Amino acid sequence: xxxxxxxxxxxxxxxxxxxxxxxxxxxxxxxxxGVMGPQDPPPVAAQMAxxxxxxxxxxxxxxxxxxxxxxxLWQVATWCGSCRAGLQIFExxxxxxxxxxxxxxxxxxxKNGGYPGISITAFAQQAAPSLLHDPHxxxxxxxxxxxxxxxxxxxxxxxxxxxxxxxxQVVSSAPSATFTKIQQFMTAQAKP
Amino acid sequence: MMSATLANIGSVPRAIHYALGDQRAKLxxxxxxxxxxxxxxxxxxxxxxxxxxxxxxxxxxxPGEAALALIMAMLLGLTALLGVYGLRQGAQTTQxxxxxxxxxxxxxxxxxxxxxxxxxxxxxxxxxxxxxxLGLPLQGFISTHxxxxxxxxxxxxxxxxxxNAxxxxxxxx
Numbered sequence: 371x372x373x374x375x376x377x378x379x380x381x382x383x384x385x386x387x388x389x390x391x392x393x394x395x396x397x398x399x400x401x402x403x404g405v406m407g408p409q410d411p412p413p414v415a416a417q418m419a420x421x422x423x424x425x426x427x428x429x430x431x432x433x434x435x436x437x438x439x440x441x442x443l444w445q446v447a448t449w450c451g452s453c454r455a456g457l458q459i460f461e462x463x464x465x466x467x468x469x470x471x472x473x474x475x476x477x478x479x480x481k482n483g484g485y486p487g488i489s490i491t492a493f494a495q496q497a498a499p500s501l502l503h504d505p506h507x508x509x510x511x512x513x514x515x516x517x518x519x520x521x522x523x524x525x526x527x528x529x530x531x532x533x534x535x536x537x538x539q540v541v542s543s544a545p546s547a548t549f550t551k552i553q554q555f556m557t558a559q560a561k562p
Numbered sequence: 563m564m565s566a567t568l569a570n571i572g573s574v575p576r577a578i579h580y581a582l583g584d585q586r587a588k589l590x591x592x593x594x595x596x597x598x599x600x601x602x603x604x605x606x607x608x609x610x611x612x613x614x615x616x617x618x619x620x621x622x623x624x625p626g627e628a629a630l631a632l633i634m635a636m637l638l639g640l641t642a643l644l645g646v647y648g649l650r651q652g653a654q655t656t657q658x659x660x661x662x663x664x665x666x667x668x669x670x671x672x673x674x675x676x677x678x679x680x681x682x683x684x685x686x687x688x689x690x691x692x693x694x695x696l697g698l699p700l701q702g703f704i705s706t707h708x709x710x711x712x713x714x715x716x717x718x719x720x721x722x723x724x725x726n727a728x729x730x731x732x733x734x735x
Contacts (some may be wrong), residue, residue: 449702455610455622485702526701527612544612546622 419443419532420519424477426510433516437536440559442474442552444529444545445512445521447483448493453527455546460507461498463549467506470556471534475508480517483526531555570728577727578640581647590646595639602631609708630712637719644726651730 419441423432433443446453460467460474467474478490487493490509494502501507512521521528531540531552540555542548581587603623608615610622704711 447702449705451609451705451708452612483702484699485706487702487706544614547611547614547618 417538418536419530419538422513422516422519424475424510424513424516426508430513431508431510436473436475438534439471439473440534440555441532442472442529442555443520443532444474444476445479445517445525445527446476446490446493447479447485447526448487448490449482449485450526452544452546454493454497456527456544457494457497457501459546459549461500463553464500464504466553466556468504470506470559471561472506472556472559473508474506475510477510477512477516479521479524479526480512480514483524534559571724573731574724574727577644577647577730581643581730584647584650587643587647587650591639591643594642595635598638599631599635602634603628606631609705630716633716634719637716637723641719641723641726644723644730648726648730 419433421432421434423430425431433441444456446456457476476490476494478493488496490511491502494507494509502509517524520530525543527545528541528543529545529552530538531542533539540551542551545552581591604615604619606627607622607624608619611619
């Protein structure tokens with residue numbers, strides 16, 4: 371059985387198809403902006419960074435080691451494009467970080483976020499090699515406990531900005547898109 | 563067989579030549595090309611910003627992504643040109659493959675590193691627990707196979723264009 375389509379029907383169908391072609395990229399515009407974590411998280415001023423540890427250079431490092439410094443705890447996967455771009459932003463802004471008291475802990479997600487990839491050192495070597503020798507940057511691997519505590523939603527590129535007093539002040543994602551937040555935090559935490 | 567295939571492919575520029583003579587078809591094709599090119603320029607580099615789109619993503623645009631945006635926008639624009647021309651000539655056109663290609667092309671941006679997939683799968687996992695473990699591996703796969711996904715998207719768009727060219731020619735009497 372064949373259906374005879376009239377010209378207006380065809381035009382209508384064609385217009386819908388064209389609209390879909392346009393809308394499909396536009397759908398991407400509706401994706402959350404600059405977030406791979408909560409965009410507007412509830413205030414966390416009273417929340418203290420929980421005790422946890424991670425692995426760096428084969429050693430267990432306690433988060434408490436960094437108390438007294440503002441800290442950015444950034445969890446990444448080494449297959450993630452925005453994480454790579456984030457490291458590149460930090461390499462560009464290295465002078466700014468070096469002037470601050472900030473410590474930036476870059477940790478490979480527990481089990482690399484469930485998908486294989488290179489080590490965190492190789493990742494940094496590829497994306498921003500100068501950061502590997504910068505004392506403000508610490509590279510390592512999540513422990514399962516830290517991953518569960520600081521990234522319960524299992525986001526791929528997420529960071530916590532922890533004040534020198536140990537309180538979590540900002541939770542955000544993708545430094546490549548949100549570096550301004552980090553810069554503001556650094557300024558606010560600068561010692562007089 | 564080979565020469566027949568080449569002759570078939572050769573029908574595309576011929577159909578485009580005919581279609582360019584139709585003002586309305588040219589207008590549709592031109593508008594879609596401009597809109598699609600602008601969108602793709604903003605959308606493709608968003609894999610580097612975790613899905614953030616706008617000036618922030620444009621900063622990360624690479625020459626390769628600009629070339630991809632141009633190719634895909636041209637394919638969509640030409641498909642629209644031939645589609646409108648074919649319709650005006652009385653042909654039945656289909657846009658299924660082109661739409662699929664256009665959707666596929668935004669997949670890496672939408673799903674690679676943005677929270678869409680984890681959030682969706684977390685919601686699904688509340689009903690079907692096994693789904694909760696799929697989100698990150700899927701994001702990892704998309705992120706590490708971007709070139710393949712763009713290749714398939716372009717192939718689908720090219721196939722759609724070829725189909726419309728044949729239909730347009732069959733009616734260009």
